[in-house]
Structure formats: structure tokens, C-alpha cells
Amino acid sequence: MKPFDTILVANRGEIACRVIRSARALGYRSVAVYSDADAGAPHAQAADLALRIGPAEAAQSYLSIPAVIAAAKAAGAGAVHPGYGFLSENDAFARACAEAGLVFIGPPAAAIAAMGNKAAAKRRMIAAGVPCVPGYEGEDQSDAALLREAKRIGLPLMVKAAAGGGGRGMRLVTEAAALPGAIAAARSEAENAFGSGELILEKAVTGGRHVEIQVFADSHGNVVHLGERDCSVQRRHQKVLEEAPSPAVDAALREKMGVAAVAAARAIAYVGAGTVEFLLDADGKSFYFLEMNTRLQVEHPVTEAVTGLDLVALQIRIAAGEALPFAQAGVTLTGHAIEARLYAEAPAQGFLPQSGLLAAWQPPAGDGIRVDHGLRAGQTVTPFYDPMIAKVIAHGATREEARRRLMLALERTVALGIATNRAFLLDLLAHPDFAAGRATTQFIPQHFAAPAAPQPDSHLLALAALLWFEASAAAQGHDPARAWYSGGGFTWPLRLEYGETRHMAGVAVTGPDRYRIGDAEIAVRGRAPGRLQAAIDGTERAVDYVFAGDVLHLACGRADLAVRETLHAPPGAAEGAAERELRAPMNGRIVAVLAAEGESVTRGQRIVIMEAMKMQHELVARCDATVEKLPVRVGDQVATRQLLAALAPLATEQDRAP
Template sequence: MTLKSRGKLLSKCVFLQTQPWRSASNYVQIRKVLVANRGEIACRVMRTAKKLGIQTVAVYSDADTSAAHVEMADEAYNIGLPPSQESYLRREKIIDIAKCSGCQAIHPGYGFLSENTEFAELCHKSDIIFVGPPANAIRDMGIKSASKSIMSAAGVPVIEGYHGDDQSMAKLKQEAENIGFPVMIKAVLGGGGKGMRVAFTASEFESQLELARHEALKSFADQAVLLEKFVVEPRHVEVQIFGDHHGNCVHLFERDCSVQRRHQKIIEEAPAPNLSESLRAELGESAVKAACAVGYVGAGTVEFILDRHSHTFHFMEMNTRLQVEHAVTEMVTNTDLVEWQFRVAAGEKLPLTQEEIYLRGHAFEARIYAESPSNNFMPLAGPLHYLATPVPSADVRVETGVRQGDEVSVYYDPMIAKLIVWGKDRTDALIKMRTQLADYNIVGVDTNVDFLLDLCKHSEFISGNVHTNFIEHHRSELLGHKSPPDHIVIQAVLVVVLNEQLEAQKAASASQDPFSPFFSEIGMRLNHLLVRDFSFRCGKEVVTAQVTYKKREGFLVRVSGAEEQLDVSGTLSMSNNRLELICHMDKKVVKSHVVITPTDVHLFTRDGSYQFSLPVPKFKSAEIDDAGATGGDVAVAPMPGVVEKVYVKLGDVVKAGDPLFIITAMKMEYVIHAPRDGQIEKINCSVGENVSKNAVMVKLREEGKDRGEVPNAV
């Protein structure tokens, strides 16, 4: 059976549960919509709403007063304090604003209330259209244990596991033993990698279970978990489905989201690479079966675990909302899924039937995060002092909710943007992705852009040999330390000396003596050539270079360790609103974008970015608290965040690796452990307190040793 003939069979399905379908007679016109979200998805929804002539209402927390989505909306209302529980998760408050502002509908985006059954029901009771699926579909699919039972009954392959009500430690340990390690522990509610841990052995099961439960309780107000057989290095393949109120349901093919860190996606593509047409059709058919089993309406995604060797697949979960990565599906099917959401919510039929949906080309989406890949992808918060993006086109989309000068907040997800590209095939799309990533330049907070560039250049990724353990499997190649090449060091030195000349020219223009040789003859010496030594810190190392000023234009530059000097010259000027360095050296011309700050030089090249800073003296770089403790004597906050839990009290004796406290940041929890054996001497934090990065939280001393005690002389 061909893909098209399968599509004809699946374009109409009989829902197993009756729905309050809207027909042409009770079509509701959506004239105004409240977008119950923030950031890039709020902006994304508003763009389509404006295209359709729908007025938009934004909601915002105190932290988002000047946010891009607030500026973009026709109206905006404050809903509370920065923590999401006190703002974006306030269901009744959002309903009240929708009513008083005259909205016919609420679009929840993704995250926050998008998969909240109670909120969907509250919208229905308030006679407000919830731009999403029916509440019962959210409920059935949101409870992972229930969803797997429904899928099994519908003939959708389900992975082995335990989904029972008995949540006692004894029962869960027994079931884990029965399944066999490694075992995946998952929160029954929610998603996004939260409340999810892997126990590779029986000895670590209890500790991993405790972490999963604690995070689940915090994120979803429910600590129930399920257990699944953990498939080592599977592929994560998901299918976009869409249903309407008239009984129609279609799929829009699949996406591959295998490459992940912390169980969260980082790059996605459509269609999935290296799949046969018959397997693609089976995945689509199974996804539509899953949607029909719960009477699905609106946009949804059915996620599968795919064995990358045998290509057998099993249902993992269903996301009853628009996915972050929906844009790659839009690019390869030439659709606007948010427009589909609005039309279906208003009571219209699906815009296309299954046989009218075709794949065209290939698309990639890269998620650009404020995070430190070299530090286990630790999420970060901070300012966006400089932000330059690729130029959008028919083949390139930049979806973001921030602008230059904004700040990545500690209270929300650290995603800065999504970069989406389309090409006529996978190779073409991947080349475009590398080119566009090189044009995404950010200064102010560390990002994963360079990591994504390296990922897109990796031979196994280019071949499409992806799996969920891809990053860990290739860690040394993707995350290993890389020293800056000599030609990059030379460019950094050239930026400094050329910038000095530009600053001198500015000073001359502003002075009463613009022809003074103190301005115009920078670097000139009467009887000899000026020689200068430069020293920078780049990453974890210090690099040095020596510059000799020639009598005429140009310089001779030798990088420390190099055998010879290179004859170098160049210009530093604005081009397309970016500062550009054109460097002539070694019989070639290279170009880089440049950002200069009082302490740093940032070079953005085709192969990635480099930050050169003046080295910090050792006496300043040591982690020192108010009592003079350093290094292993203290535990510091690895990021800005909120103290969620403190495990210790003054005088406690701890062993190296014991948990000291938990910090919540960017919707994730991080356990900070004791750096060594010792006794707790000082605690500088309390539950609920906001702390900054590198703040000293706990100080240790040797067990039994009083502060200030002088040891006996020998």
C-alpha cells in the first residue's frame, strides 16, 4: 500500500469518544485572542494572529514588563510576580483578563498551561475557546500511565514498563527489577525532561527515584512516576498530527529529535533521516490511530522510541499542544500550523486532506540557549549586550522573544531563539544551517551556538546516524577543549591595535589640534620599530603574541610558539550594521565580525566565535568568601537561581559528594554537593532566597577544627 493510499484511508477517522463538535452552523469567529504565554512562542502566535486580522492580548509578569511579546501585542496586562506559579500559571487571573478584554479565545502556546486539563475546562465553562484539544484528551494523554493503556488498546506499539497506582518504594523497586536495568523513571504528569531520571543499576534506583519525585512534585504538583525499560541509544521520532471538530484527522509526517542533552531536545529535523517510505507510512498511521483513540482536536505530537538498528518503534507519549519544533514541519509541508489551530478552534474543517499534504525538501531547527555546554550544559541567565541574527528569508526563520539589551531571566526557560532553515535536501539544509549559525552573534551571556556549529559539522551527524546518546557518545569531539588557532590570535591582536588607531582618530577629531602627532602617529618611533607584547585569556588558557609596528602600514606578528613572524595588515569598519575586520596575512584575506568591550575582544568567524580577555590575576580569580575560604572549602551557586532546599545545618559532618542544597533555575533543579569531607561552618543561604552565580553558599572546615584554631607546633 502506498503512502498516498494509506493517507486516503486515514483522512477520516471515527473518534472513540464523542466530542462537542462545531459544525458550520455554530462556527465562532475569533476576533480577539489572549496569548497565555511569553517569549518566542507568544510572538510566534501573535504574528499569525495579526496575519489573520485577529487582535492580540498579552499577559506578563513583573520580570517581563518590557518584553518583546508585550510590545508586540495590541494590549497587555500584568498578572503577577516573576515566578511562574505567581503569574503565568494563574488560571483564574488569565480567564478574568480574557473576559474583561473581550477575547473570544485563549491560545496557551507551549509549556505553562498548554496541557493543563483544569485550565481547558475552565475556558469551556467561561465560554472562551481554548485553542487546543478537548480537556479529556489532555487528561488521557497527560497521565502517561493512562495514555499507554489507551494506546495499547488502540493497537499502537507500547514499550515495556510499569504504569500502576502502587507508588510504594518496595513496589517500584520490585517492578524495576522485573523490567531489568537500566530503567527510566518518569513523572506521570508533565514533560520537557522534568521529573525524569535514569537508574542504570539497582544501587542508584532509590536516589534517582527521589530526585525524579521531588522535581515532579515541584513542576506538576504530583510525584507519581512510571517506569520504562530504558532503550540504550534509541532514536526519538515524533509525528505531527492534527484533528478537527468534524472527525477529520491527518498527520504531517515525522520529525527526528534524537540529539538531546538533559533529556531535552537541542536540534530537530524533518523528515527523519534514513527512514524507508514504508516505515514513514507506518509511523504516520500509528500516530493517527493514537489521535483517534482519544478524540483528538487541534495540533498534537505523537512521540515514538525507534530502535536505530531494527527500526522497530514504540509509543512513548503524546504532547497535546503545539511543539517547540513545529516550524520544521511547517517548512517541509508549506503550512502554518498556528493558522490551522485558529481555524480548527473556530469550527472550520482542516485546511488540507491527507492526500493533499506532501513533503518538500528538508528542514532543521536549532535551539539557541543561554547555557554552558562545557559545564554539562548548565543553563545561564544574563544580559544580551549584543545580539545580531541571520537575515530572515523564505528559507531562513528566526523565531525569538528577545532583543539586544534584554536579559535572559532566571525565572524562565533559557532559550534565546529558534533558528530554522530549509533546503532542497538534507545536505543543502545542513550547509545552510552551518552558515546561518555562524551569523548568530551574541555577547553578554554564554550560549550553545559554537556547540551547534560543531555538531552540524560532525561526520556522524552529517550521515544522519543520530540517537539520544549522541552528544555523550561523541563528547570528546564535541566538547573537548580547543585552543585558538594562530590565525585567530593574530586577528584578535590586529583588532586591538586597529581599534587603538580608530580611537585616536576620534580623539583627534574631537580635539583642538587634530593634526597632533600624538593622535596621528600611533605606534611610530624615530630610531627604532615599536615592539609590543600582548597577552590574552581565551577560554582556559593564556595566549601571547608579539607585534612589531612597521614604518609604513601594517605589522609583523608572531604568536607565542610560532617559528616566524607574519606580515599582517587590515581594516576595521562597519558593514551591514556590524563591525567587520578584514585581515590580510600569509597571502590571504580573512574576514570576521567583531565586538569590542572594555575588557574583551569577541571574534565571530565562519567556524565559530572566540572571546579574548585580559587575564585575571590569580589573587582575583580565586573563589574567596568573606572569611577567606577558597577552592574546596566552599560550595558556590553554579548559576543564578532560587534556593529550593537546604539539606544541612551548622555543625553537620558531610562527606565529599553529599547533597548540600538545591537551586532551581530555568525550570530545572540542580543539586549542589560537598566538594570534600568536612564540617559545616557557615551557611549563607535560605529556602526561597535568590542567589547570584558563584555566590558562596556553604563553607566547610575540617571536622572538629574550630574556626581560627592554631594547630600545635611540632
Template sequence: MFDKILIANRGEIACRIIATCRCLGIATVAVYSQADANARHVRLADEAICIGPAASRESYLRADKVIAAALATSAQAVHPGYGFLSENADFARACADAGLTFIGPPVSAIEAMGSKSAAKALMQAAGVPLVPGYHGDDQSPALLRSEAARIGYPVLIKASAGGGGKGMRVVERDADFEAALASCQREARASFGDDRVLVEKYLVRPRHIEVQVFGDTHGHVVHLYERDCSAQRRHQKVIEEAPAPHISAAFRSAIGTAAVDAARAAGYVGAGTVEFIVDADGAFYFMEMNTRLQVEHPVTELVTGQDLVEWQLRVADGQPLPLAQDAIPLQGHAIEVRLYAEQPDTGFLPSTGTLEHLHFPTALRHVRVDTGVERGDVIGPDYDPMIAKLIVWDETREAALLRMQQALAGTRIVGVGNNVAFLSRLIVHPEVRAGGYDTGLIERALSQLLGTDAPLPADALAVAALWTLQADAQRAATQASISTDDPHSPWAQSDGWRINGAAMRTLDLRDAAGGAHRVSVRHDGRGGAELDGTPAQVLHCEDAALRYRLGTRQGHATVIAAADGALHVFTAAGHAVLAPIDPLAHVAGQSDAHGGLSAPMPGRIIAVLAADGARVAAGAPLLVMEAMKMEYTVSAPADGTVTQMLCKVGDLVADKAPLVDFEAAA
């Protein structure tokens, strides 16, 4: 076995690999960009080497720098993780040329599967069923458009070298094909350095089921069962579960056999995933093979009891697979969700900032957390905005769903926008509970899942009021102890006692949706209070955690005062953000004299689609920006005129930076 390996990645996957290496007694070397100098994977590794600036193309995508770091630290092998260079055949070849073991498949397998069109041809020869489509080398827009018409709309344009939902567009009609193709090619070129695409029939309401495969250098290939990854948004997986619900033993055997056939056809060694799309009639079709470990591999680990990273290391070391096909167990049910720094209520725009508070459920047999960040870390604009993966396991799917509800309820994130509330609604959606849902679920149910009109969680206002009263009392007591020689003097007390009656006050709070709330407070003079007529008291407070009494009920809550002054209140019923309203503060109206359009997040301008003075219709695309590896289009908010473009292609823009001077039509 290896003594030392270099991990050519960052974030949670680098931390995940380090964990297995520690168990096996293998030393680890991390590489990092200047933006990641204090990242968790750097702190966990035995050694770490900086390989360049924040931009991934100048650091994590620089094969020469990664290999130089491995040689400089006497690492024997390189684990690529997923993303970045993990499916780059030239990188795998360069590792071999440098005398390093690439912990992944052979170069020939990466090349065979790296081109989606070449992979389709290989699968067709191996008898693996394919979706009707065009996978040819002629990439002229006119031919691609004619092929789309031949296949029949709707069609899916997909980057030939792509993955992770990048470089993919669904096109419903011929008139939209050209613009979708150009956007897809731009994103593919930026993400993979290759703008070739294929065009396939877009199946309506399919399921997405993939199979984990493993091969070794001794000719053995097995599958470790399937995962259902049908809950997707913009072709990116949101929920993954294993095994897939509501499939027969015959289906499991057939799709597993097809996956093994696909791996054998590619001469596969190591960990890989064969992805299939499943039609409503139960027919399945090959989509692609990912020649790496997948983000969702933990659910497979939990239902099989196997460490897939350990399998990768042993296979790369020349050892045979640890288990034969008939010895691989399948026990219980596992579910994974991806926690992202994003803002679901504003189109899932990425969110950047400091993780002021980060708390996950305690990791036990039933709960696992894979993360690359800790409290105090910064989520920046340079990389994928994943915060963590939350994974649960139980004996049955129903029990696992309940475990996930509880795990999400115990997750508390402050400092960046996040999708915890969105996932909490998704995991209890009737179609998710029933199982067997299709890839269109999230889009169909989006208005329900966003919860923009949801009421405040129970007790949130009362808890915010109790926390405010206690914080005010503590500040007053501290000030009194400074300003008086007798801290026991009645003039130094702040318990609300009055000679001729109880102290009264009101607390005004604003919720995240802008709604105003008022809580009437009547102090009882004994450290308690009535909130809107209901007796209330803090029974215990330690750090941010409160145990409180409200009427005859007791409960637990966590209150985090964020840097912007807002209170993040976490109760058993959910999360609320409540900002104190200062009645003396001047509320300035937003200046919109020019109808200016600003950047929805930090990013880079990659296309300017309108000129100064152009008259445009509402919804017309004005420019395209790239952030966190995805494209976002800024469109005209109404019919009007582009007075002035305030940015150009290549500009790096900050959050809220002015982009377009726009004048709406009268």
C-alpha cells in the first residue's frame, strides 16, 4: 500500500479522502490555491503546497503544478477526487509519465468515456441501450439544428465532455435552438475547455438512476447497486438515495448487468458510475459514464458497509477487489442532500460570505456529514458553493426520510444564504415521500418548495423577544457594574421592577420577507415577562442555546446574532430571521433614478448582448455573467432602452456592482 498520496482537489472530497487515508496510515499532501490558504482540507492534511492564484485554471486545473507538488513531497500516487482534473486523460497520462500512480481508471477508459459521443458509440457496440440522438463529429450549428428537428422536440443539448449539469440545455422549440446552443457551448468551453456537444431526445418525466461500478487489474468488474438521483435542479442532483425505491429485483439485476457490461467495454479499472435515464414504461437508456468517484458515493457506502475510497486505494495498488459480486451486501436505505450556499427565493443565486455559525447534527451510526468547511470559513465566488453533504441511513426508506427531517432540523447555518429550508420542504413533499418521482419534480413543485409565503415558525417571535430582553439586561448589568460601586444597588438592577407597577415596552421586528411584527412586553419584576399576555421566561441560557418557558410549555431554541444585527432564531419548528426595527432610524428609499441593473452576485462578464441606445423588450437578455462555474443571464426588467452598458466582457464585478443603465419605456 502507498505510504503517501497527494490529493489533487479541495473542499469536502479532499477532507473525505484524508479521513480514509488516516484510517489506513497513509500520509496525505494537500494542494491549495491562494484563496484556500486556510481551508479545512489544508488544515487536515499532513502537508500542503500552494499551487497558484484563486482562479482554478491557474491552480487546481494546472496539471504541471499538481505533479510538481507530488514529486516535491515524495508522494507515490495522486487521488484526483471529482471535478477539476479527475476525468482529464492528459493529466492521468502525465502522472504515469512522472512515475506517479493515478488513483483512477486507465487513460484509455477516461478517453473512451470522456467524449459523450464516443462513449455512445462504444455502448451501442456493447449492446447497452441508448437514447435516440446525434453524437457525431460535425458540430456546425446548421447540422445540429437539423438533427434536433429530425429527433423531434423537446431535445437536450449536452456538452460532449461535460458533467455535473454544466453545458446542458433543454430546448422546447426550433426557434430557441440557436441561442441555447451558443450558451451551452460557452459554458462547456469555460468548464471543460471543449465546446463540442451532442443532441438527444429529451424524455419527459424520466427517472435518473445510476449504478456504482468497480473494476480491478485482475479482470474483475462488479456493481455496488444503484442510486436514484431524480430530484434535480438545472440538471444538478439535489437528493440522492440508495437503493432506488419502487424497482423490482429483475430491474436491479438488469440495470446492474448493463452497467458492468459498459465498464467491461471500456476496459474499466477503479471506481466509476454508469448513469441511466429511465422512461415511464421502465425502459432504461445509457446516458454517460463518470470515470471517477461521485459526489453521492456516501449513500452507496452506507447501504453496502464498504469504504469506496479504500477500494480505490487498494485497486490502484494492484490488489484485487475486496468482494465478489455475490458477497456485496445491500442493507437498509440511505439518503443524501447537498447543502449549498445559495438563495432559493431569488433564483438559487450563489451566496458568499463568512460562516458566522455552523452546526450540524452529531455524527452517529444513522447520520453522516461530509464537509470541507468549518465555522469562520469563507464561502467565496471562486468555487462550487457546497457547504456540506448530509447523509442518513436507517433500516427502511420511511425511517430514513424521518431521519433526514430531523437532521435538517438540527442543521444551523448563519452568514450565507442556504438551502436548508428548501430541502426541509422537499424531503416531506408527497411525491418524495411516495418515491419513484421523476426529474421534473422540483420544477413542478417550485412554488411550494420556496415557501416565500410561509408563516413564521412557532415561538420564533417569542424566542427573539426573550433573547432581546436577556441581552438588554446583560448589557445594562455590565454598564451598571462599571458605573456604580454597589452592583447590588436597586439602581443597578434591570429586572423591570417598578414602584407603582410593571415596566412596559414593545419590540418591533422585521422578518426576512419584510413583514413587520410587534411584541408587547410586560415585565413581572422577577426576571420573567408577559409577551402579548403570555407568561414567558428564559430557564437556561448557555452560549446561543436557550431553554425557555412560554405559558405552560417549555422548549429549546438557538439564537444567533449575525454581524448585520439580524437575529437567526432556530426552533423545533424551523428557522426565522428577525431584524430589530429602530423606530428612530431613517429608512432611505432605494435610488432607481436610472433604472440601473446590478450584479446579483460576484462574477465575471462573459457576454454583452445589447449595445448602448438599444431598444429592447421585457425579458430580453442584456448580458451573461459567470459565477461559481455557472452562467446567469441579466435580462431587461421591462420594455425600454439600454442607456449605457457599464461593463464589458472579461470584467470581474462585485456583488451589487452596477452593470446596465436602463430606462423603462413610459
């Protein structure tokens, strides 16, 4: 192996920070790359050197092989670590690194290519004797062939993009009538995400678990597995909670799955870190190959926690030509670990990804707690990349201890300014089925199909009113803590709005740092930047908060709240604007325009499809209407709240009645 002393990390965010940390611990210099959207980002600041590689769009920066190779040469790097996502499973990138004289910290290009296409990989695994889900992975991609094979396989079945992952280009079909639309949608999404519309079909295994095996191989012929991870808790086929070991796997099953995973790795002459994903049937005994991820996984920290190994350091050592420092017998699992993915998304709005200013960020700490992130307060979460912003990991002697620690850590996580799934994660962890280790791939669809927006309690609303009152008083030059007199004072009215709810509140100052809000008596106990401690009717509460523009963001325990004070705000948009206007829910790119100006459309009809944070979002007509304006075209970059279409609702029979 060619020696190297400098590693370029071809990624961003938390995984770039993670790789830099291990590289530095081994004595390697690190080089970061960044797009225009990530200028000044923590991962760029963490490295010894950082180079710009292009504009915000991933295709012109993090996915640009020439740009990454040029940066490595300019920085004098001898090796490249791809992280996960982006170019990590791109065989052309691995070959380009080799041709440029760079060590690729990952598997050989041939191994990536062998597993990069789900159809080809599945055929190879069948030949190697690895159990696979019954399905269709043939070359005939005509609609007729897919419909014919689907009938043979039977429902329910999965339609999957052969070239990708991460839940994109994937559809579950439970009714025959929905199959043609699922094929068309999956193919379109796959072409946009991966540049290939090739599909495979698989029998949907209901009530099963997503269990994956971590494998490691060196260039000396040694291959081991490091046990399993259970990744069953998913939404839209994307993982949310992961744990090691799996509560459904005993020692005997672990050995069988490990042997199959090692066989899969040997079948493609694998080198480095990889993950073989299986679907464990509801019987708890049968398992089937799904795919192999030829890279480091997002969820690798739970394996690190239970094995005591640094997987990134192992990757680097193997890439440098070293042999694995242990055999299979030397792998031991200690305790239990659970990871929660913190996403910038709104679960109550169909898990809609969010972008915007992260006004406050404070990761939790404590025994057994680890947080992987690349964040800082005041950073903008952009719409150009994946919405996962951090990972919170808890390790304990038992699964229950790890679960409790993770819940407490999430309660102490402060991420304000944009909506996150923090409260949703706490609901998942608190559910009896998860607590008992019974969660399957249907856990979220069965129990959290339509998550409700968390509602603030009266205490949090009272503290929001207090903070808005103090902000208003301070803006007018008054000290709100002393705006009182012995004869009593007037009550200051406020109208708080959060979501679709309006709440009237009145604040009266009853003494220094003492207030009455409604029937509640509040005494302020302590203040710090962004934090308020108070006693409400004798109950001590602490709230983290930040003002961002005209919005107050608060976090208290399990609850997050974004609230405006609107008593004196100008009137909102005219009633019915939501029906007449389709606006972008976030920054993104237009990938389809499905109507024309002057065209009549019906309620529910798709008008525009935009892509943001690796997902497609369909904007549909909310009523029967005529398209008045359609100011966007395919390929346009649009900003949050930008007008995409203006509709003129058609008169109904009721409207026409005298």
C-alpha cells in the first residue's frame, strides 16, 4: 500500500467531523472540502485545511469527482475517506482515486460495483448461497414484464430502485390497482436521485425486522463480523432508531447471520468496512439478504459502543495495509447501545424536511452519552443535503439503561430555530412495544402513521408569555423585572400564536421578578443567556429559549414550541389564500411541471413536483380550479414560500345558488 500522511474527507457535516477526529488521533493531517452552502461550517473549521469545491448543489460540489480529486491534489493529500452518502459507494470515484495515486479508504472499486446495483448484487448473492427475498431482479424493465412478475410474486410487494438506497425510489404496494403508479413513481424518483430507473421487485415480508451485520475485511484475506444492529424503526424506509445488539437475535442466530454476511463479503473479495443488511422474518428464524452497503454506516456508533472499537480508525489502518488486529473469536459485545437520528423535519406534516436558521444548539452530555454532529448555533440548515443533523447515542449495561439514558439525553438536547423530530423520537422510545424490544419495520406505520404536533402545557405557555412580555418591555426601555408598584399594576395583554392555535394571555407584574399570568404565580429564580429558571405555582421549571426574528423558540423537557406574539401584528393573508396559492415548503429545485396556465385542474391533481433534501414533494390543487399563473419551469431553484402556482377556484353549485 502507498503510504500517506494526509487524508482528505470527501464529505460534510457530522460524518466529516467524525472522520477528522479519528484521523487526527492516529496522527494524520486532515483536509476538509466544502460547498458555498457550507462555507465556515464546523467540519471545515475542524480540519487542518479546508478547500472550496463548488456551489451549493451537491452535483457540482460533493458529488463532483473532478472537484474532489483536484482538491486532494492541491492539498497534498495521499488518501481520501468518503464518509457515507455522496461518493462513498461510487465505483467510478474509487477508480478515479486510484488513477490519481490516492488511497481510497474503502473497498476496491470492483467490490463497490458488484454491490452497487441491487439487481446484480442479489443475483450474485443467490449464486453464493446467501438467502434472498423472493422477487424479480431481471434485465427486462418494461412495464409489462414488471406487472407480470409482480403477479407471480404476489402482494404485498416492494418496488425498489436497483441503483440506490435511503428509501428513495422505493414503494410498498398492497393493492394491484396501485402497482402501475408505484412503478412509475419509483422509476421517476430513481432516475432523478441515481441517474438510473432500473427497478427490482421483492416480496414484502410483513412483521419482520431490519437486522444488519457489520463486517470488516483486510487485504490479507481476513474477514470478520462485529455482530448485528437492529434498524427496524424506520419512517419512509429511512432509519430513525438503531440499536446493538438486536433484541430479537440470540447467539445462535447471530452466528448464522454472521457466517452469511462473511460469505457475502468473501464472494466479492471485499476489503474494509461494510454492512450486509438482512430482513429477519416474523418467525425470528428465517432471514433474507437485502443489500450490502459498501461503506461506513450512519449507525456505526452503536457497534463502536458495544465492541469498544473505533471503526473509522480500523478503516484507515486497513487502507494503510495493516491486517485486522483481531480474529472472530476476539470480538466481544458488552452492554447495549441505541442511536437516535435527529432530523430537521416536521413529523406532524408528513415528516416534511425543514431548512433555516439553527438559532440555538446545545448537545447533551452525561454518562454513556455520545453526540455526533457538525453543528453550531447560528448555522443555516440548508435544503441542499440530507435533513439528518445529528446523532444521539446512549450506551448502558442493559438495553433498558441505554433507553433511559437516551431519553434523558434527548430531553436535554436544545435545537431551536427549525422544527426537528426530537419530541417524536421521545415518543418512539417511550412506546411500550419499543421498550419491550418488539418493534418491527411496521412499528412507525402501525403506531405513528400520523404523528400529532406536540401541544405545550400551561406552564410552557406561561413562560412564553413572560418572555414575550419582557422582550416587549425591554424594547421600550423598561426593566420588566421591576415594572411594578405596591398598589398593583395593569395586566399586559398578549396574543400568542403557535401552529394553527391562538392563545390569549395577560401578564401582571406583582413584584421584583414576580408575575401573575392567568391564574399562575411565577417567580423567576435565575437567568442565563438563553435560559430561564422559574417557579410556577411552586413547581420549578427551566426553559431554554431564543428569539429569531419575530418568533420565540422554546424547549422545556420533551416539548419544543415556536410562538409569535400577534396582538399588534398586521393582518394576515386574505382568507382562502391557501387554496389559491401553491408555495414552496422549503428551498429546492423544480423537477416537474404537470399543468399549464389556463388549464382546469381538479382537487388533488398534481401541479408541480419539487426536490429538496433528497426527496420529492408534490404540490397539488386543494380545490377544483383554473391555473392562473405558473411562474416556474423544470430546473428552477426556488426559495421557501416562493409562489409556484396561482389558482382560481371554480364556483361550486352552492356558490351559484341564489
